[in-house]
Amino acid sequence: MLKLRSFSFITILMTLASLSQMAFGRGPVNPTGAIDVNPHPNIFETTITAAPYKLKVGDEKVDVFAYNGQVPGPEIRVKRGDRVIVHFKNKLPEGWPSTIHWHGIELNNKSDGTALTQEVVQPGDTYTYDFIVPRAGVFWYHPHARGAEAVNAGLYAPLIVTQPEERQLKMQGKLPLRENTLMLSDIAIENGALKNLNTTSMLETMNGTEGDYLLVNGKLNPTFPAFIGQGIRLRLINASITRYFRLSLPGHDIYRIGGEGGLIEKVRLEGGSVMGMRMAMDMGDDMDMGDGMDMGDGMDMGDGMDMGYTGYTGPIEIALGYDKGEILLTPAQRADVIIVPKGTPGSVVSLQWKDFARGRHQMTMTPMGMMMTEADDDGERPSVNLLNYILLPNYFGYEFDINENDALVPKPERLVSDRTDSQIKLQANMMAMMSGAPKSTWFKIDGYSGVMGRENYRTASIGETIEWETHNHTDMHHPFHLHGFSFQPMQFMRMNHDEGYMDMWMVNAHNEYLDTVNVPPHTSVFYSFQIDERPDFGANPGQTGGFGSEGDWVFHCHIFQHGENGMMSFLRVE
Ligand SMILES: [Cu+2]
Numbered sequence: 057m058l059k060l061r062s063f064s065f066i067t068i069l070m071t072l073a074s075l076s077q078m079a080f081g082r083g084p085v086n087p088t089g090a091i092d093v094n095p096h097p098n099i100f101e102t103t104i105t106a107a108p109y110k111l112k113v114g115d116e117k118v119d120v121f122a123y124n125g126q127v128p129g130p131e132i133r134v135k136r137g138d139r140v141i142v143h144f145k146n147k148l149p150e151g152w153p154s155t156i157h158w159h160g161i162e163l164n165n166k167s168d169g170t171a172l173t174q175e176v177v178q179p180g181d182t183y184t185y186d187f188i189v190p191r192a193g194v195f196w197y198h199p200h201a202r203g204a205e206a207v208n209a210g211l212y213a214p215l216i217v218t219q220p221e222e223r224q225l226k227m228q229g230k231l232p233l234r235e236n237t238l239m240l241s242d243i244a245i246e247n248g249a250l251k252n253l254n255t256t257s258m259l260e261t262m263n264g265t266e267g268d269y270l271l272v273n274g275k276l277n278p279t280f281p282a283f284i285g286q287g288i289r290l291r292l293i294n295a296s297i298t299r300y301f302r303l304s305l306p307g308h309d310i311y312r313i314g315g316e317g318g319l320i321e322k323v324r325l326e327g328g329s330v331m332g333m334r335m336a337m338d339m340g341d342d343m344d345m346g347d348g349m350d351m352g353d354g355m356d357m358g359d360g361m362d363m364g365y366t367g368y369t370g371p372i373e374i375a376l377g378y379d380k381g382e383i384l385l386t387p388a389q390r391a392d393v394i395i396v397p398k399g400t401p402g403s404v405v406s407l408q409w410k411d412f413a414r415g416r417h418q419m420t421m422t423p424m425g426m427m428m429t430e431a432d433d434d435g436e437r438p439s440v441n442l443l444n445y446i447l448l449p450n451y452f453g454y455e456f457d458i459n460e461n462d463a464l465v466p467k468p469e470r471l472v473s474d475r476t477d478s479q480i481k482l483q484a485n486m487m488a489m490m491s492g493a494p495k496s497t498w499f500k501i502d503g504y505s506g507v508m509g510r511e512n513y514r515t516a517s518i519g520e521t522i523e524w525e526t527h528n529h530t531d532m533h534h535p536f537h538l539h540g541f542s543f544q545p546m547q548f549m550r551m552n553h554d555e556g557y558m559d560m561w562m563v564n565a566h567n568e569y570l571d572t573v574n575v576p577p578h579t580s581v582f583y584s585f586q587i588d589e590r591p592d593f594g595a596n597p598g599q600t601g602g603f604g605s606e607g608d609w610v611f612h613c614h615i616f617q618h619g620e621n622g623m624m625s626f627l628r629v630e
Pocket residue numbers: 533534535613614615618619623
């Protein structure tokens with residue numbers, strides 16, 4: 057570990073570190089920060105304006121939207137416990153109502169930025185968000201009205217909440233001085249303009265739209281300098297509307313130190329496999345007897361009985377679908393990681409996007425006609441360079457030292473739930489898709505599409521700790537996001553209905569809090585969260601939501617076209 061001797065030494069290091077953050081003639085790596093106009097040290101107050109903008113994508117200039125004239129929008133960087141006041145101005149064209157959702161922040165209901173918590177902000181209008189950030193972590197903000205289109209258009213930005221332990225960890229040499237925020241996205245463009253997501257094919261709408269241009273902080277395949285053997289802390293945010301980012305730094309491990317709930321207990325290497333248990337299923341385990349086909353009423357069609365399994369039971373290795381030392385980010389997920397580039401001066405180390413088999417479908421001609429089947433190239437598409445580090449000699453006289461299981465911060469308590477709720481069912485409505493019914497009915501939660509008119513929403517009271525199970529009754533992966541309450545995932549359970557067994561594995565020994573979790577096909581995730589009491593700052597013009605944690609909180613798939621086409625429900629806290 058590095059021992060820092062004097063202030064001047066750290067000054068030199070920080071100067072070198074900031075120099076290394078400058079790309080070659082392309083400006084700084086990090087998104088430009090938001091400006092805090094409030095003199096109070098614990099209040100961050102700023103104005104965020106959404107407006108049309110021209111973004112250079114490769115050789116093309118594309119008409120997009122931006123917050124404060126930059127893609128990504130301005131990074132808001134605050135300390136845990138700070139108060140954030142944002143005056144939002146909508147200067148988008150007619151027909152573009154908007155809001156800001158503060159993804160992952162456990163804030164007061166009326167600041168959550170959904171149609172259940174405020175009047176959507178019409179062009180020319182404003183809304184003020186005013187909330188405390190109670191948990192450290194990597195967060196982001198984006199519109200929750202016309203979300204798929206608006207986020208694809210460039211309305212996304214980082215919100216970083218730091219924690220006091222970081223300073224000490226830097227002094228101990230456990231965290232590098234160099235930090236970058238990288239917002240990853242894939243803008244969908246057609247004929248030099250933003251793709252019209254309202255006219256996509258049935259298949260593309262069902263899969264979700266993936267853009268062809270993979271952007272890092274709004275730039276295509278940028279190159280940055282990096283000192284050999286020096287650590288770089290990357291706060292990674294997947295801001296794409298559909299695309300999963302499986303991240304690899306070939307020849308290197310990517311060390312995860314935190315993410316959606318701040319720093320974790322110990323340095324982790326993600327990916328590879330984990331140990332689980334295989335056991336026979338019986339009829340009582342799960343009501344989903346089918347293959348994810350939902351014939352329209354929320355009931356799954358059965359194609360086999362879950363009984364009579366006589367094969368292997370016992371310990372089993374569960375492959376996670378990406379390699380050890382890689383990072384998987386579903387849409388809206390974040391990770392706080394450290395990389396230590398190694399190689400010879402002048403050589404290039406590239407952060408790569410790799411394909412992850414998420415159950416993408418394709419149209420296939422079968423004896424029964426055209427059918428949607430799993431795509432032949434699901435998980436097999438070629439890798440793409442996201443960004444490149446050109447290596448500079450190590451002038452520092454030491455190398456950054458990091459290893460799996462290095463201690464970071466004490467872990468949070470494991471939540472003990474007061475009650476469990478019935479299973480939350482993520483469903484696809486194939487009949488609606490095939491019969492040409494409105495897109496808004498193609499996906500469901502608990503047998504119903506969307507939040508309007510929903511009667512089977514979930515309920516909770518302040519003070520409760522609840523265990524939820526979300527089960528994915530479809531053949532695709534879905535990133536599940538709960539607004540307003542970060543949760544501790546505990547366990548996954550994957551059903552094999554054809555053969556009648558299930559595989560179970562435990563997760564999250566670090567008691568980490570997440571707000572977005574990937575739910576694989578025919579798999580349940582079990583997680584707990586607490587309905588806490590929280591501060592508020594009085595009434596707000598335009599609010600329709602509640603004060604503190606009281607009010608309606610949506611939960612949905614974060615593949616935007618799934619959430620907006622029905623895979624969305626809500627939790628009512630009273
Ligand atoms: Cu989904």
